Amino acid sequence: MTSSPVQTHQFDSRDPVAIHTFLSTTYDPKLRIHSRNGYRLTHHRVDTGPFAIATTRQTGQLDIGASTLGGLVIGRTRTARVDRACDGSADRFGPGDVFLVTRPEEPCSVRWHPGEVELCVLDLSVLAQVATTTPARRPGRIRFTHLGPADAVLARQWRDTTSFISDVVLNNPRASAQPLVIGNAARMLAAAALTVFPNTAFTEPTAVDRRHASTATLRRAITFVEEHADRDISAVDIAGAAGVSLRAVQLAFRRHLGITPMAYxxxxxxxxxxxxxxxxxxxxxxxxxxxxxxxxxxxxxxxxxxxxxxxxxxxxxxxx
Known part of the structure; x- marks a missing residue:
C-alpha cells in the first residue's frame, strides 16, 4: 500500500450551494441533499489516502440521498440522531451508536439531525489486505451481511480503535508523516471493521493452505519481510512473495514460529x-x-x- 501525504480539510458554511458542492466533491458526485433554512455544516476531515476520519457538526436537519459512496463508510454518532434507510430497511441511531452508512456502492438515504457525527471512510483495497473471501482463494469483494455491529462490545471496540487512530496517529504530526504508521493504522481499521460488522470474509485455511504452510514457505516469507521491513507491506504482500495464499502464510508462521506474519x-x-x-x-x-x-x-x-x-x-x- 502506498500512502499519500496526510491532508486536513476544514469546512464551515451556511450556504446550501457551497455545502452541496463540498459534500458531493468529498463523498459522492451524485449526492442529493436538502437542508432547511438556517442550516450550518462544520466538517473537519483528515485524509491519509487509504482512510479518512471526519467529524461533522450541524445545527439543523440534513437529508442526504447517496447512489454510491465508493469506500466503506462507517458512522459513529456522538451527539446527533441519524435515520438511515437502505436495502428495504430503516434504522435509527442515537449518541454512541456505530453503524455502516451503507454497503459499498449501494444507494441509501440518511437524515441527520442536529449534533455531531464521526465518519470513517476506508478504501476497499485495504480490506483485501487483511482477509480473503469465499469461494475464491484470493482477495476479493467482501459483502457485509448486516449494517450494524454484531454486538455492543464490538461497537465499543470500533469506538476505541478510531479514538486511538485519531489521538495517537493523526494528532501526532511526526507519526502521521510516516507511511509505515499510516499503513498500520489503515489495516487496524480494516481488521476492526471486519470484526465488528458481520461479513462474508473467510478465515479458515483449506487443505491446500495447510499443505503450503511449510518451512520452505516460511523461509521465503521471512526473506521478503527482512528485505522490505522499511516499506509499507501487508500480510497479503508477504503471502504473494512466498507464492502462497494469505491463509497459508498465516498458518506457516503460526505453525513454525507461533506468531502472525505481521507480528514477525x-x-x-x-x-x-x-x-x-x-x-x-x-x-x-x-x-x-x-x-x-x-x-x-x-x-x-x-x-x-x-x-x-x-x-x-x-x-x-x-x-x-
Missing amino acids: LRRIRLARAHHDLVRADPGQETVSAIASRWGFASHSRFTARYHASYGVPPRETLHA
Whole structure:
C-alpha cells in the first residue's frame, strides 16, 4: 500500500450551494441533499489516502440521498440522531451508536439531525489486505451481511480503535508523516471493521493452505519481510512473495514460529529501531522519531515493547 501525504480539510458554511458542492466533491458526485433554512455544516476531515476520519457538526436537519459512496463508510454518532434507510430497511441511531452508512456502492438515504457525527471512510483495497473471501482463494469483494455491529462490545471496540487512530496517529504530526504508521493504522481499521460488522470474509485455511504452510514457505516469507521491513507491506504482500495464499502464510508462521506474519514484521522493525537507537546521535535524534520511522505510532507502547525485548527503556539505549 502506498500512502499519500496526510491532508486536513476544514469546512464551515451556511450556504446550501457551497455545502452541496463540498459534500458531493468529498463523498459522492451524485449526492442529493436538502437542508432547511438556517442550516450550518462544520466538517473537519483528515485524509491519509487509504482512510479518512471526519467529524461533522450541524445545527439543523440534513437529508442526504447517496447512489454510491465508493469506500466503506462507517458512522459513529456522538451527539446527533441519524435515520438511515437502505436495502428495504430503516434504522435509527442515537449518541454512541456505530453503524455502516451503507454497503459499498449501494444507494441509501440518511437524515441527520442536529449534533455531531464521526465518519470513517476506508478504501476497499485495504480490506483485501487483511482477509480473503469465499469461494475464491484470493482477495476479493467482501459483502457485509448486516449494517450494524454484531454486538455492543464490538461497537465499543470500533469506538476505541478510531479514538486511538485519531489521538495517537493523526494528532501526532511526526507519526502521521510516516507511511509505515499510516499503513498500520489503515489495516487496524480494516481488521476492526471486519470484526465488528458481520461479513462474508473467510478465515479458515483449506487443505491446500495447510499443505503450503511449510518451512520452505516460511523461509521465503521471512526473506521478503527482512528485505522490505522499511516499506509499507501487508500480510497479503508477504503471502504473494512466498507464492502462497494469505491463509497459508498465516498458518506457516503460526505453525513454525507461533506468531502472525505481521507480528514477525513488528519484531524485525523493533530490531531495526534498536539498531538505529544504538548508532544515533542523541543530539540529533529522538526516541519518538526513530519509533515513528519504523511504524510505531504510540511512544508508550513502543517503550513498553522495547523494554520487554531489550531490558532497558529506549531512551537509555539512545543516550548510552
